[in-house]
Amino acid sequence: MIKVHNLAKSFGTKRAVDGVSFSVERGEVLGFLGPNGAGKSTTMRMITGFIPPSEGTVTVGGFDIVENPIPARRLIGYLPENAPAYTDMTVLGFLNFAAEIRGLRGEAKTNAVNRAVELCFLQAVLHQSVETLSKGYRHRTCFAQSIIHDPEVLVLDEPTDGLDPNQKHEVRGLIRRMGEKKAIIFSTHILEEVDAVCTRAIIIDRGKIVANGTPAELRQKSEWAGAVTLRVSGINAAALNQKLAQLPTVKRATILEEKATSVTARVFPKGNVNGALARNIAEATQGWHIEELHTEEGRLDEVFRSITMPDTMTEEKK
Amino acid sequence: MNALANIKTITKRELGAYFSSPLAYVFIVIFLLLCGFFTFMIGGFFERGEASLVRPFFDWHPWFYLFLVPAVGMRLWAEERRVGTIELLLTMPITAWQAIVGKFLASWLFLALALILTFPVVLTVNYLGSPDNGVILCGYVGSWLMAGAYLAISCMTSAMTRTQVVSFIISVVICLFLILAGFPPVINLLETWAKSWQWLVDAITSLSVITHFEAFQKGVLDSRDIIFFLSVIGFSLFTTSVILRGHRAG
Numbered sequence: 199m200i201k202v203h204n205l206a207k208s209f210g211t212k213r214a215v216d217g218v219s220f221s222v223e224r225g226e227v228l229g230f231l232g233p234n235g236a237g238k239s240t241t242m243r244m245i246t247g248f249i250p251p252s253e254g255t256v257t258v259g260g261f262d263i264v265e266n267p268i269p270a271r272r273l274i275g276y277l278p279e280n281a282p283a284y285t286d287m288t289v290l291g292f293l294n295f296a297a298e299i300r301g302l303r304g305e306a307k308t309n310a311v312n313r314a315v316e317l318c319f320l321q322a323v324l325h326q327s328v329e330t331l332s333k334g335y336r337h338r339t340c341f342a343q344s345i346i347h348d349p350e351v352l353v354l355d356e357p358t359d360g361l362d363p364n365q366k367h368e369v370r371g372l373i374r375r376m377g378e379k380k381a382i383i384f385s386t387h388i389l390e391e392v393d394a395v396c397t398r399a400i401i402i403d404r405g406k407i408v409a410n411g412t413p414a415e416l417r418q419k420s421e422w423a424g425a426v427t428l429r430v431s432g433i434n435a436a437a438l439n440q441k442l443a444q445l446p447t448v449k450r451a452t453i454l455e456e457k458a459t460s461v462t463a464r465v466f467p468k469g470n471v472n473g474a475l476a477r478n479i480a481e482a483t484q485g486w487h488i489e490e491l492h493t494e495e496g497r498l499d500e501v502f503r504s505i506t507m508p509d510t511m512t513e514e515k516k
Numbered sequence: 517m518n519a520l521a522n523i524k525t526i527t528k529r530e531l532g533a534y535f536s537s538p539l540a541y542v543f544i545v546i547f548l549l550l551c552g553f554f555t556f557m558i559g560g561f562f563e564r565g566e567a568s569l570v571r572p573f574f575d576w577h578p579w580f581y582l583f584l585v586p587a588v589g590m591r592l593w594a595e596e597r598r599v600g601t602i603e604l605l606l607t608m609p610i611t612a613w614q615a616i617v618g619k620f621l622a623s624w625l626f627l628a629l630a631l632i633l634t635f636p637v638v639l640t641v642n643y644l645g646s647p648d649n650g651v652i653l654c655g656y657v658g659s660w661l662m663a664g665a666y667l668a669i670s671c672m673t674s675a676m677t678r679t680q681v682v683s684f685i686i687s688v689v690i691c692l693f694l695i696l697a698g699f700p701p702v703i704n705l706l707e708t709w710a711k712s713w714q715w716l717v718d719a720i721t722s723l724s725v726i727t728h729f730e731a732f733q734k735g736v737l738d739s740r741d742i743i744f745f746l747s748v749i750g751f752s753l754f755t756t757s758v759i760l761r762g763h764r765a766g
Contacts, residue, residue: 246607249764271609278607282600284529286536298525299608301518327536343604 199224199273199351199381200245205254206405207240214240216405217254224350227377229396229413230385233506237405238385239279242355245383246276258351272300275349277357281340285329289320289339292328293346300347314342317372333360341369345376352376354384358391370395389498392416403506413498420494420501424467426476429490430483431460438463445482447475460489522610526618527625530592534626543588547630550580555637567645570733573637574655578695578725581666586687588626589670590680592619593760597678606764616756620671620749627663631656651735658732661745662725666691668752675759691725694748698724 207215215237247263261270318338401409449468534540559572596602673687728741
């Protein structure tokens with residue numbers, strides 16, 4: 199549905215987006231990750247046709263967003279960053295306006311507005327002016343605007359920003375459900391959201407895509423992925439180290455914590471051993487009192503940090 | 517058809533925005549008070565003893581509009597940019613032109629309403645004498661066209677900035693130029709300066725709204741005057757679209 203090819207945007211000499219290519223099909227929820235100022239919002243603004251790209255193309259449903267903007271925009275629902283809405287209107291007035299400008303009239307309009315109100319839980323504030331709404335409600339009002347015409351493509355710039363945990367949960371559920379039938383791009387800082395909602399994630403840094411894959415694939419990039427954490431009691435650190443060093447699947451082991459009663463160690467595998475490491479350790483340490491033994495899945499936040507801040511990561515290691 | 521429907525939707529929303537804030541009511545009240553005060557007290561409506569609205573009523577309009585119309589137009593785009601709704605508006609399936617025209621029409625209709633509400637002046641002059649109502653109607657048309665020209669300029673300055681006050685000041689300055697270029701004392705000054713360049717003086721005075729409004733006041737519908745106002749509107753709205761595109765291109 200969305201095809202982005204070699205997209206670039208320069209502001210003066212600054213290259214905000216630099217050669218980004220990806221595509222999103224129906225049924226996919228693409229998470230767009232990156233530090234602040236990485237070019238997420240700029241990319242989304244180009245996809246929705248708000249700003250023209252300096253280079254590259256965007257097609258939505260086969261329509262080029264620059265050459266053929268109107269049919270392309272008809273397919274898109276867009277929630278801009280900070281969820282702007284006309285403050286002088288009531289929620290109902292605003293949604294009616296959004297429906298009308300999308301070409302909905304009469305009964306179709308009423309149904310569309312009712313549906314959006316229901317999905318975004320706006321019944322309580324329907325006749326309140328947008329100006330007086332709390333941030334969560336304002337966000338949801340703008341979100342309702344973006345889904346009012348049941349679009350095939352949704353572009354959501356930080357849809358859960360400023361919501362309380364319950365509302366975040368609701369919105370994530372909503373995105374996941376809608377993602378079954380639509381093509382959705384959404385940006386976020388919150389990594390747990392990627393696991394909760396996305397079928398695929400892209401990490402963008404300084405205008406370039408630095409990682410692209412399913413959340414599980416991204417986690418694999420973590421150097422912790424496949425490592426084993428082990429806590430045993432009744433043995434000292436030196437003995438544990440010696441034992442572990444003898445195992446063929448062990449690359450290295452670091453002692454995380456040594457207490458009078460127990461020792462905790464993290465063991466890194468040699469190559470891709472697919473869980474054999476934990477088994478080996480369990481076999482080798484038979485007779486010891488194992489309090490904890492588990493394989494790390496790799497953590498997204500660590501992957502995110504190692505990819506977007508390689509310099510600070512290496513410094514921390516030293 | 518689709519374009520018209522889009523323009524209508526935008527216009528409806530903008531008109532709603534005027535009346536949901538105090539701006540509309542404040543504007544109308546001040547405009548009517550000014551009209552009444554200047555016509556009857558300063559314009560010497562009664563002392564003249566003639567059944568005409570030209571000098572006591574319409575003469576003041578270019579000056580009222582100088583401050584009032586930029587106040588109406590300043591929020592059109594500055595507010596959208598400040599709040600960020602411009603990002604919503606311009607990613608809707610409408611063209612930038614439809615948005616610009618829709619917004620302009622809403623404000624222009626609003627000014628028409630304010631102008632229509634001055635009808636007691638017309639009733640008064642009809643009660644007291646028998647004026648040529650054709651001339652009065654013609655004056656109203658001219659006044660509305662002139663307001664449209666000011667408004668289009670405010671629309672343009674509003675697109676330039678996200679601060680309404682800045683937009684207001686710039687458009688007052690431009691509109692002031694359009695008035696002064698045809699203001700008799702200024703014309704005299706220009707003529708003494710540029711004696712040998714009469715064409716320059718003519719060129720400058722032909723830019724003035726006063727020169728073009730004059731004929732309407734006398735009841736003359738000259739196509740050149742109509743074209744003047746419409747081309748100021750067209751040019752300013754076109755510039756608005758260029759400015760808006762410039763912002764987005766970064």
